[in-house]
Amino acid sequence: MKLRSQEAWNDDKFHDECGVFGVYAPGEDVARLTYFGLHALQHRGQESAGIAVADGVSILVYKDLGLVPQVFSERTIASLTGHIAVGHVRYSTTGSTRWENAQPVHKDCGGRSIVLAHNGNLINAHELRAELEKEGRVFTSTSDSEVMASLIALNANGSGIEGSIIKAMERLKGAYSALVATEEKLYAMRDPNGIRPLALGRLKKGWAISSETCGLDIVGAEYVRDVEPGELLVIDTSGPISIKAFEPARRALCIFEYVYFARPDSRLRDQLIYRARRAMGRFLAAEAPAGVDLIIGVPDSGTPAAIGFAEGAGIPFGEGLIKNRYVGRTFIEPSQTIRQLGVRMKLNPLSEVIKGRKLALVDDSIVRGTTSKKIVAMLKKAGAAEIHMRISSPPVAWPCFYGIDTANRNELIASSKSVYEIAEFIGADTLNYLSLDGLIKATGGSKDTFCSACFDGDYPLPVPRDVQLAKFMLEEGARK
Numbered sequence: 001m002k003l004r005s006q007e008a009w010n011d012d013k014f015h016d017e018c019g020v021f022g023v024y025a026p027g028e029d030v031a032r033l034t035y036f037g038l039h040a041l042q043h044r045g046q047e048s049a050g051i052a053v054a055d056g057v058s059i060l061v062y063k064d065l066g067l068v069p070q071v072f073s074e075r076t077i078a079s080l081t082g083h084i085a086v087g088h089v090r091y092s093t094t095g096s097t098r099w100e101n102a103q104p105v106h107k108d109c110g111g112r113s114i115v116l117a118h119n120g121n122l123i124n125a126h127e128l129r130a131e132l133e134k135e136g137r138v139f140t141s142t143s144d145s146e147v148m149a150s151l152i153a154l155n156a157n158g159s160g161i162e163g164s165i166i167k168a169m170e171r172l173k174g175a176y177s178a179l180v181a182t183e184e185k186l187y188a189m190r191d192p193n194g195i196r197p198l199a200l201g202r203l204k205k206g207w208a209i210s211s212e213t214c215g216l217d218i219v220g221a222e223y224v225r226d227v228e229p230g231e232l233l234v235i236d237t238s239g240p241i242s243i244k245a246f247e248p249a250r251r252a253l254c255i256f257e258y259v260y261f262a263r264p265d266s267r268l269r270d271q272l273i274y275r276a277r278r279a280m281g282r283f284l285a286a287e288a289p290a291g292v293d294l295i296i297g298v299p300d301s302g303t304p305a306a307i308g309f310a311e312g313a314g315i316p317f318g319e320g321l322i323k324n325r326y327v328g329r330t331f332i333e334p335s336q337t338i339r340q341l342g343v344r345m346k347l348n349p350l351s352e353v354i355k356g357r358k359l360a361l362v363d364d365s366i367v368r369g370t371t372s373k374k375i376v377a378m379l380k381k382a383g384a385a386e387i388h389m390r391i392s393s394p395p396v397a398w399p400c401f402y403g404i405d406t407a408n409r410n411e412l413i414a415s416s417k418s419v420y421e422i423a424e425f426i427g428a429d430t431l432n433y434l435s436l437d438g439l440i441k442a443t444g445g446s447k448d449t450f451c452s453a454c455f456d457g458d459y460p461l462p463v464p465r466d467v468q469l470a471k472f473m474l475e476e477g478a479r480k
Contacts, residue, residue, distance in 0.1 A: 018103070019044030020117040020198075021087040021215050022179040024186040024235040025206025031080035034087040037208065037215040038068045043263060044119070044211060045089035048102035052115040054183045055082035059113045063088075063102040083206075086181045088117035100141040104181075105149040109156035114182055116152070118145040119211050120175030120196045121403035123467050128171060148178065165189060165232055166245045173461060175254075175402035177227070179209060186235040192249040193460050194229030195402045195451055197257060197268060200240065207235050212266040223267070252451035252460035256404065258443050259393045260301050260364045271444050274304050279442035280392040280434055281308025281362060288432030289313060290360040290388040296320030298363040298375060299347070305392035306362035313360075320354045320361075320379070321347045343374040355383030362390045366422065369413040373426040380427070389428040394436045394455040395419065401463050402451065 019041030023030040034051050049071040050063025060080060064071045068089065088103035104115040122128070125144035128151060133139070137150050151171060155164040161182055175195035180187040188209045190198050201208045201221030208221040216223055227233055230246030254261070257268055264274035284305065295317045297306025310317035324346055359379065366372050376387050395414030409415045413422055423431035436455055440447050453459045 018088060018090040018117075018119045019211040019215070020119050020177065020179050020209070021211070022117070022181070022186055022188065022209040023085045023203070023206065023219075024083065025203050025208075026083040026237075028083070028203065028205050029077075030082060030085035030206075031077050033203075033208065033219045034085040035068065035072055035077055036218050037210055038087045038089050040215045040218040040263070041089055041211055042068055044261065045091035048090045048099075049088065050102050050104050050117075051080055051085055051087045052104040052106070052117075052181060053080040053082035054084040054115075054181050056183055059106065059115055059181065059183060061104055061106050061115060063099075063104065065099055065102065084181050084184075084186050086115050086117050086179045086186070098141075101143045103143075103145055104179075105141070105143075105146050107146075107149045107153040109153045109161075112156065112182060114149065114153060114156070114161065114180055116145060116149040116178060116180050118148055118176055118178040119198075119403065120177055120191065121401065122147065122172055122174040122176065123401050123461065123463055124171075124173040126466070127464070144174075145178075148172065148176065149180075152180065161185070161187070162232070162234060162243065166243070169230075169232070169245050177211065184236065188227050188233040188235070189245070190227045190229055190231055192230035192246045193252040193451070194226075194248070195252050195254050195460070197253065197262070198227040200224045200227055200233065207240060209233075209235075212262055214263045214266040217265070226269075250460050251449040253449065254402065254404070255439065255443065255450040255452045256365075256393075256400075256454060259439070264300075264304055269443075269445060276443050277301075277304035277364075277392065278308035278311070280439060281305035281310070282312035283308075283438035283442055284362070284390055284392050284432075284434045285309045285312030287435060287438055288390055290315075290390065290430070290432075292358040292360040292386070292388055294318050294320065294354070294357050295360045295362065296354070298361065299323040302363040302392070305364060306360075309360065309362050309390060309392075315360070318353055320350055320359065321375070322350060323347055343371055344378065347375065347378070349379055349382040351382045354379060356385055358386040358388070359384050360388045360390055361428070362392060364391070365393050365396055366391055366413060366426070367396055368411055369422060369425050372428075376427040386429045387427075389423065389426065389431045391431070391433045393439055394433050395422075396454050398454050398457040400454050401459070401467060402461070404454070 021037035023033050048065045049068045052061040086104050104117045106115050122144040125147045129147045151168040152164050176191045177196040177198035199213050201216035203221050210216050229248040232243040232245045234241045258276050262273045295310040297303040397414040451460050
């Protein structure tokens with residue numbers, strides 16, 4: 001399992017590994033539908049994009065590094081014909097950024113083919129890969145998704161695809177919400193803990209599956225239900241057929257989907273993410289009031305919580321930071337002068353709004369603290385009298401092993417510093433976090449149905465020691 005280097009981890013946020021989107025719709029332009037579905041899921045991965053189509057006889061895969069509009073042209077989409085499509089956008093957690101790691105993954109199964117698109121992270125990928133290599137399987141990438149595809153292909157001839165997928169699910173440990181397609185059928189599977197989301201929607205002439213419901217919305221698919229933990233869905237001319245591959249284990253949906261990952265217009269467990277984030281802000285205002293003149297949010301993910309904080313505090317909400325929505329990921333190396341501008345490339349303060357005022361600055365999380373420090377400094381330079389930082393989630397003190405790009409634990413500022421020390425580091429006058437109880441109340445769920453390990457270290461799945469060591473490398477004296 002190859003972990004991304006610290007140099008590559010250049011943003012003070014978590015990053016989810018990827019997003020998946022699939023369509024089974026005879027007579028429809030499935031590649032075009034998948035293109036728009038991936039466009040809606042672009043926030044889940046910006047390193048590569050790919051679409052595979054099947055027409056009953058063969059499978060064609062097109063993928064490349066870049067954003068969805070950079071990878072696909074009108075001509076490319078028009079050439080991808082069939083009645084089944086599987087799409088993927090990637091942000092790497094396992095495996096580096098290279099073309100070979102782009103998905104969907106294609107594997108031959110003795111005269112047949114499968115393609116796989118995966119969201120999540122396997123904690124036993126290294127062990128499975130070593131076993132498969134001993135059996136003569138050749139790998140062209142460094143991703144755990146190719147391990148999944150190879151494991152399915154291994155038994156496809158003897159067990160059939162359904163049986164082979166179930167056998168593979170028995171061996172897989174970790175988080176996976178994945179789509180598999182053959183020449184004739186579309187399959188969707190989800191790990192027994194349901195760590196990563198996956199939703200089923202109905203089209204006029206078929207079916208769609210998406211990492212988030214916002215992907216279903218953009219193609220006009222009606223949300224039907226979530227794919228259940230431990231479930232395998234088989235979609236063909238008969239429609240979706242459910243196979244209970246496993247009894248659900250401890251339900252452990254990643255709670256950070258509510259905090260940061262999911263788009264605010266998506267729904268999880270029948271809860272609109274935007275509504276949950278506003279509720280986080282209201283609970284935060286009750287737990288950590290601030291005597292300020294104005295509430296502002298760090299756009300975009302901090303804005304709903306900031307609005308909720310303003311509602312709960314009875315203090316006006318205003319826009320104090322304007323986001324440049326066209327920065328995104330660039331494949332043009334910035335100059336040293338531009339690089340030194342740092343966060344200013346993405347955010348610009350409204351000096352006339354904030355000058356001389358006491359601000360409550362609301363954001364969704366602090367990971368390393370470097371971005372928060374730059375934002376606070378930028379606001380103070382623009383004339384803010386005081387800055388009281390409020391975070392709509394608890395301190396992130398533990399690394400994730402299930403598909404979120406966190407580096408070693410010593411890079412998580414809350415693992416070694418108190419709240420007061422973090423406030424000093426980022427330059428805020430005060431700093432407060434939402435409690436875990438408050439966060440859970442805002443989601444409308446209960447603690448035993450979430451994975452909240454990044455906040456409390458309570459991992460729903462045992463993590464192999466060698467995988468733990470890769471992320472628990474605390475520097476000497478860092479633990480307090």
